[in-house]
Amino acid sequence: MERRDLLKSLVSLPIVGAFGFEWFRKRHHEQYLTENIRNELNISTETPEYKPVSKDDKLIRIGLIGYGIRGKDLAKAAGFAHPTMIDDWKKGALENKDDKRFQDFLEQDSLNIQITGVCDIFDTYSRMAQEAGANALRQGTDGKLNQLPKRYLTHQELLASPDIDAVIIAAPDHWHGPISIAAAKAGKHVYCEKPMTWTVEETYEVRKAVKENNVVFQLGHQGRQNESYLKAKEIIAKGVLGKVNLIEVTTNRNDPNGAWVYPIHPDASPQTIDWNQFIGQAPPHEFSLERFFRWRCWWDYSTGLSGDLLTHEYDAMNQIFGLGIPHSAASSGGIYYFKDGRTVPDVLQTVFEYPDQDLSLVYSATLASNLSRGRKIMGHDAYMELDNSVTVYADRGSTRYKEKMDNGIIDPELPIYTYTPGIKNVDAITSPTSQYFAGRGLMYSYRSGRRIDTTHLHIREWLDAIRYGTKTSCNIDVAFQEAMTAHMGTKAYKENRHVYWDPVKEMIV
Amino acid sequence: MNYSFSQKFWLVALRIAIGWHFLYEGLAKVTNANWSSVGYLLDSEGFLKDFFVNTLAGNPNMLQVIDFLNIWGLILIGLGLILGSFERIATISGILLLALYYLSHPPFVELKYAVPSEGSYLVVNKMLIEMIALAVVFVFPTNREFGLDRFIFGPAKIKK
Numbered sequence A: 001m002e003r004r005d006l007l008k009s010l011v012s013l014p015i016v017g018a019f020g021f022e023w024f025r026k027r028h029h030e031q032y033l034t035e036n037i038r039n040e041l042n043i044s045t046e047t048p049e050y051k052p053v054s055k056d057d058k059l060i061r062i063g064l065i066g067y068g069i070r071g072k073d074l075a076k077a078a079g080f081a082h083p084t085m086i087d088d089w090k091k092g093a094l095e096n097k098d099d100k101r102f103q104d105f106l107e108q109d110s111l112n113i114q115i116t117g118v119c120d121i122f123d124t125y126s127r128m129a130q131e132a133g134a135n136a137l138r139q140g141t142d143g144k145l146n147q148l149p150k151r152y153l154t155h156q157e158l159l160a161s162p163d164i165d166a167v168i169i170a171a172p173d174h175w176h177g178p179i180s181i182a183a184a185k186a187g188k189h190v191y192c193e194k195p196m197t198w199t200v201e202e203t204y205e206v207r208k209a210v211k212e213n214n215v216v217f218q219l220g221h222q223g224r225q226n227e228s229y230l231k232a233k234e235i236i237a238k239g240v241l242g243k244v245n246l247i248e249v250t251t252n253r254n255d256p257n258g259a260w261v262y263p264i265h266p267d268a269s270p271q272t273i274d275w276n277q278f279i280g281q282a283p284p285h286e287f288s289l290e291r292f293f294r295w296r297c298w299w300d301y302s303t304g305l306s307g308d309l310l311t312h313e314y315d316a317m318n319q320i321f322g323l324g325i326p327h328s329a330a331s332s333g334g335i336y337y338f339k340d341g342r343t344v345p346d347v348l349q350t351v352f353e354y355p356d357q358d359l360s361l362v363y364s365a366t367l368a369s370n371l372s373r374g375r376k377i378m379g380h381d382a383y384m385e386l387d388n389s390v391t392v393y394a395d396r397g398s399t400r401y402k403e404k405m406d407n408g409i410i411d412p413e414l415p416i417y418t419y420t421p422g423i424k425n426v427d428a429i430t431s432p433t434s435q436y437f438a439g440r441g442l443m444y445s446y447r448s449g450r451r452i453d454t455t456h457l458h459i460r461e462w463l464d465a466i467r468y469g470t471k472t473s474c475n476i477d478v479a480f481q482e483a484m485t486a487h488m489g490t491k492a493y494k495e496n497r498h499v500y501w502d503p504v505k506e507m508i509v
Numbered sequence B: 001m002n003y004s005f006s007q008k009f010w011l012v013a014l015r016i017a018i019g020w021h022f023l024y025e026g027l028a029k030v031t032n033a034n035w036s037s038v039g040y041l042l043d044s045e046g047f048l049k050d051f052f053v054n055t056l057a058g059n060p061n062m063l064q065v066i067d068f069l070n071i072w073g074l075i076l077i078g079l080g081l082i083l084g085s086f087e088r089i090a091t092i093s094g095i096l097l098l099a100l101y102y103l104s105h106p107p108f109v110e111l112k113y114a115v116p117s118e119g120s121y122l123v124v125n126k127m128l129i130e131m132i133a134l135a136v137v138f139v140f141p142t143n144r145e146f147g148l149d150r151f152i153f154g155p156a157k158i159k160k
Helices: A003-009 A013-041 A069-077 A083-095 A101-107 A123-133 A155-160 A173-185 A200-213 A227-237 A275-279 A289-293 A304-321 A402-406 A432-439 A454-468 A476-495 B005-030 B038-042 B049-057 B060-083 B087-104 B126-139 B148-153
Strands: A060-065 A113-119 A166-169 A189-192 A217-219 A244-252 A328-334 A347-354 A359-366 A375-379 A382-386 A390-394 A415-419 A499-502
Touching (some): A013 A402, A013 A415, A013 B060, A060 A155, A060 A454, A069 A123, A069 A454, A083 A123, A155 A173, A173 A189, A200 A476, A227 A304, A227 A382, A244 A304, A304 A359, A304 A375, A328 A476, A476 A499, B005 B060, B038 B049, B049 B060, B087 B126
Parallel strands (some): A166 A189, A189 A217
Antiparallel strands (some): A244 A375, A382 A390, A390 A415
């Protein structure tokens, strides 16, 4: 081979050298930025552990009280789906490969529980609850059911049964308190849907009954299991945002279902519904299918936006900040879109003040616009946007980050921290594409993590607490705070005035 | 091969520039532990959407294979183009890869994507242009003139 040939063969080697040099410079620069920000923020890369259910776990016998929309979700999260639900998921999966509901449900861990009793005051739902409870094999309508759990006509009879250890309560709001109290007094552990109570008075009684009878209580704010909330809590505890004075949380919906105009079941009639039992402590009213299926629209049975949706937002912030019950509440709003005879507002603003913590919590909701406003936590040094992922941006006026912003290490246009469950890095320098995905929570991992229903985790935490004496995250004390806070918002709206919390007397004044 | 010097020069420059781009794209992915093609694949549209979304992204094992092939494909194609080694297979593989990227996100009038693109395109986008440029590299080879292939396979014979 001639020298000329060799030279021509190797003519592009210097290009490889140049590439290597530039590559090294770029990597070095990125590492410098990332390390700098990582050291400054000092946020852990830990993720919550996922403990498999042990075969030696004691069997817990569960009673289901209420098998409406949420009751069906809860039973499913506990491992018991009605055969027709499974048929629907199977059909969905055949028609659309993206539909993973069936696969997710089959992969959901078995919790070593048995449904031994059900109670719903609508015959059709009661029958369905029995069939779901008997469907331990997770089969469709062509499958085989175990023996049906017993149907009880009243929750009192169910609670008197010796073969029930614990109950899952998914009744209308005005029944949460009375059933929880009766269950605790009967020595049954309680998982109750939010809000904890319908009236202020019940709130004290539920707490008393749960504490006196030493039962395990879990309120149904499954957001407690949300990985991004856990991470947000750590970030705020570490002072990454600086002093936080304002939190803004919101609800935006824009469809009849979101406004609680739920479908009316064709089997429903005065013959199939125990109307007197539905009314309970509510004001008497003649039989009404609308009121039975769409009870959230009337104060007579409901706690409105405050109890249904504000509580989720409040509980998230209570989890992250340990807010407790606010010093004061003011509310305004009205029935501005759904003029369908409802008494609860469809637009609501509530402002809670926490002067001891130098903090305002603003809640704003509409049921007639889908403009998603998210959750915004505003600190002097940085602000956080919180949804399925956590995104933190440095504030231009920050004192803490001023030097790093001046040096070009921190760019206030780019997040200084993003966290998406399943993805661990401090990520200040990712491409616009991955930031876009992270912001919308689209970037879950298919490899390292399974996606798991938070309600399943929340029920599981409750069962663990029953078995091992561990704590539930939404225990009776935080549930008490949740209920009182929601009642303050509602009272402020109904009475059109500021209401205050007297922490000594534990009273709303 | 009887190109003029400036024809050769610009053809080699084109080959190396595309190679540089491939190599960087590959290395950038290999050094990002969280990188996966899943986001891009799930955002696919067009007549092959089902293939990209369900066959590839929908299957975790398949996804691992795809990620591996994509990363190392990019790196090897990049090196091949820069060095002018195994240029034929590198260019064909590169064209194939770009065609897949293009077909998963064709910039047609009625299609919308979640991933924002850095420009505004109609039918022709940078992916397609890079693919066509690679086709040019393929039909006007320079590897046995300036590249390791000259060393491996011997210099190109000059057509009379």
